Amino acid sequence: MGKRWYLRLPMVAAVWIMTAVCTVTAYADGTLIPVGETVGIQIKMEGVLVAGVTPVETAEGTVCPAESAGLKAGDVISAVNGQAVDNAASFIEAVEGCGDGAIELTVRRNGRDQCVNVTPAEDVNGGRRLGLWLRDGVAGIGTVTYIDPATGAFGALGHGVNDTETGVLLPVADGDVCRARIVDVKRGASGAPGELAGSFDAGDVIGCINSNTPCGIFGVINGSLNTVRPALPVGSPEDVRKGPATILACVAGQQIEEYDVEIARTGMTAGGGRDLTVHVTDPVLLERTGGIVQGMSGSPIIQDGKLVGAVTHVLVNDPTRGYGIFIDTMLDAAA
DSSP states (O other), X not given: OOOEEEEESSOOOOOOOOOOOOOOOOOSSSEEEEOOOEXXXXXXXXXXXXXXXXXXXXXXXXXXHHHHTTOOTTOEEEEETTEXXXXXXXXXXHHHTTOSSOEEEEEEETTEEEEEEEOXXXXXXXXXXXXXXXXXXXXXXXXXXXXXXXXXXXXXXXXXXXXXXXXXXXXXXXXXXXXXXXXXXXXXBTTBOOEEEEXXXXXXXXXXXXXXXXXXEEEEEOSOOSOOOOOEEBOOGGGOOSXXXXXXXXXXXXXXXEEEEEEEEEOOSSSTTOSEEEEEOOHHHHHHHSSOOBTOTTOXXXXXXXXEEEEXXXXXXXXXXXXXXXXXXXXXXXX
């Protein structure tokens, strides 16, 4: 059995993740299966992310080689002296094999690659240090929005997975989707967003991830989910109106339930996960969670028999309300 993770959002834990290969095929017949199931999400990055820089204590005093070389939180390191690195362990191994002198790092910043030369400092214990905090992956839980019944292609979250410390959208090499269950709920309150706590077995993989975009994560489900709902037509932004709608969400165990909401506003912004606002009106969901909580991002929004969007964010000062993204916007990002 794989290692079992007990996690809370936001997704911040640095982990090593199993690899997978998958491709996404766009939906063909205008229908998608709305899901609402909570899954475990594991993402392996392309290279290693600089989460921060840190001082190095030397015999001569405190220095920070990384900062002196111009490295910044949010940079992604892809190579050491021309040798590709794809996780923290391979980065450390490559640095240790460089010997004395400056080390050339290939760094991506704002979508552009550049070379940065860093000279390690010798710490008080005789070790060579660059003064870097690194992250090579994340793990957490999230909600699947839809599946293409013909191909298994899925979209989830409705927003990107960003590094919580730097705000950088994490570049994805690959990742896994695992079966999960909700084990606890922290109810939302004004000024204090709630959250779902979930557990998943890292060895119980049911799909793979191949892209992380500002509008969601995408990949292919090749195992079974807990949904048995029929496919629905995809609603365009023009189909969305103010008024009653429902969302699908899992807030206990593995049970997906449908809850009543009101669409309060539409067409707020172009993308950014704030295409519309929803107001939770269902007394059962309000009792269980207080409204929208972290971990529900990706919950599909259904109106007039059509899949029209997904929940993305909660309003911090009013957990009964949140933002949503048009399903068209997610599909454009998937394509």
